[in-house]
Amino acid sequence: MTDLLSFFxxxxxxxxALGLILFTLGLAGVFIxxxxxxxxxxxxxxxxxxxLIFVAFSHYQGIPLGQVYVFFIMTVAAAEAGxxxxxxxxxxKRFGTxxxxxxxxxxx
Amino acid sequence: xxxxxxxxxxxxIPILVGAICVVFxxxxxxxxxxxxxxxxxxxxxxFQLGAHFISAVQIAVYAGAVMVLFVMVLMLFxxxxxESEEAAVIKNSQFKWLLVSVFLGxxxxxxxxxxxxxxxxxxxxxxxxxxxxxxxxxxxxxxNILSFEILGLLLLxxxxxxxxxxxxxxxxxx
Numbered sequence: 001m002t003d004l005l006s007f008f009x010x011x012x013x014x015x016x017a018l019g020l021i022l023f024t025l026g027l028a029g030v031f032i033x034x035x036x037x038x039x040x041x042x043x044x045x046x047x048x049x050x051x052l053i054f055v056a057f058s059h060y061q062g063i064p065l066g067q068v069y070v071f072f073i074m075t076v077a078a079a080e081a082g083x084x085x086x087x088x089x090x091x092x093k094r095f096g097t098x099x100x101x102x103x104x105x106x107x108x
Numbered sequence: 109x110x111x112x113x114x115x116x117x118x119x120x121i122p123i124l125v126g127a128i129c130v131v132f133x134x135x136x137x138x139x140x141x142x143x144x145x146x147x148x149x150x151x152x153x154x155f156q157l158g159a160h161f162i163s164a165v166q167i168a169v170y171a172g173a174v175m176v177l178f179v180m181v182l183m184l185f186x187x188x189x190x191e192s193e194e195a196a197v198i199k200n201s202q203f204k205w206l207l208v209s210v211f212l213g214x215x216x217x218x219x220x221x222x223x224x225x226x227x228x229x230x231x232x233x234x235x236x237x238x239x240x241x242x243x244x245x246x247x248x249x250x251x252n253i254l255s256f257e258i259l260g261l262l263l264l265x266x267x268x269x270x271x272x273x274x275x276x277x278x279x280x281x282x
Contacts, residue, residue, distance in 0.1 A: 010113040015157075016219045018120055022127050022146075024212040029131035031204040037136050037182055041143050044174065045127055048150055051166075059157040064239040067159050068247050074169055075259050079266040081174050085181045086273040092185055093276070 015056035022049035036091065036098040040084045047077045115156045123149035140178045147171040158238035 022045060029042030051070045058066030092098050126146030130139045147170040154163035248256060 008113055008117065009110075010116040013219055014116060017216060018116075018123070020212065020215050020219065021124065024208055024215075025124075025127045025131055027211070028205070028208045031208065032201045033131070035136055037178065037185075038130070038139050041130055041136075041139055041178065044143065044170070045130060045146065048147065048170070051162075052150060052153065055154050055157050055159045055162060058239070059159070064243055064247060065251075067162050067239055067244055068252055070159070070162050071165070071248065072255060072259060074165060075263065078169060078174055079262060081177060082266055082270045083273070085177060086270040088181060089184065089274045090276045096186075098185065 012056055012060040015060075016053060019049040019053040019056070022046075022052065034099045034101050036084075036088045036100055039100065040081060040088070043084070044077060044081065047073060047080075112156060116153070119149050119153050119156070122146070123153070136182055137179065140175055140182065143178075144171050144175050147175070160238065161241045161244055 026042040026045035026049065029045065030039050033039055033042065051073055054066045054070045054073070058064060058070075088098050091103070095102055123146050126142045126144075126149065129142035130146065133139050133142060148167060151163045151166040151171065154160075154166055
């Protein structure tokens with residue numbers, strides 16, 4: 001019983017595990033989905049998982065610098081979403097679809 | 109169980125459900141809406157972790173601006189071009205699932221095999237671990253001013269680049 005209670009007692013490891021599961025879900029989405037927009041959403045999910053881990057470490061170690069890096073990551077993520085969506089628009093204009101199994105010329 | 113644990117376990121449900129639905133829903137619009145759910149849950153979790161300003165930025169930028177951008181771009185596309193048959197794809201990717209679950213298992217084992225904080229007594233008290241916006245601004249504008257300016261430059265380049273990228277003419281003329 002005390003083991004169960006100590007498992008539910010949240011520590012840094014719980015936040016790391018939640019962030020890791022989010023990251024893995026995003027990774028799985030990038031691997032298995034063919035829709036470019038959904039792939040970009042899964043990338044956002046992965047970046048958010050990293051942000052969660054940054055904030056958790058910053059909280060538990062009392063170092064506020066981690067939150068500054070979260071700012072930087074958020075900015076880069078917004079920029080990445082903008083570029084990705086612009087690329088999606090030009091792919092759609094050229095091929096009429098945004099399914100990613102179309103673009104396999106670089107497979108080798 | 110203290111308040112932080114209650115918040116964590118309650119908030120982790122919408123975060124994980126949202127993330128799972130992002131990956132598995134066939135309609136990309138539903139993916140976007142479930143991503144908003146996940147983002148708002150993460151914002152609440154940041155608030156609980158004492159990162160109040162980050163939480164506000166998360167709600168405003170991610171759940172607001174970025175998701176509006178996604179949904180707007182989805183509206184630009186033809187529905188038939190966007191909605192593809194994904195079920196077969198998800199079924200035929202056992203190797204990818206195996207890879208991803210091996211990654212998850214290894215990393216989870218790594219996390220729980222060692223404790224990054226020696227024990228609950230080394231955790232800082234809640235009151236001191238709240239980072240005020242003033243403190244964050246000092247860090248951002250005095251200690252990290254170079255990175256901040258470089259990010260501003262990056263955003264300028266991105267703004268110009270996105271406009272020129274989306275103005276590329278279509279058609280298969282190669």
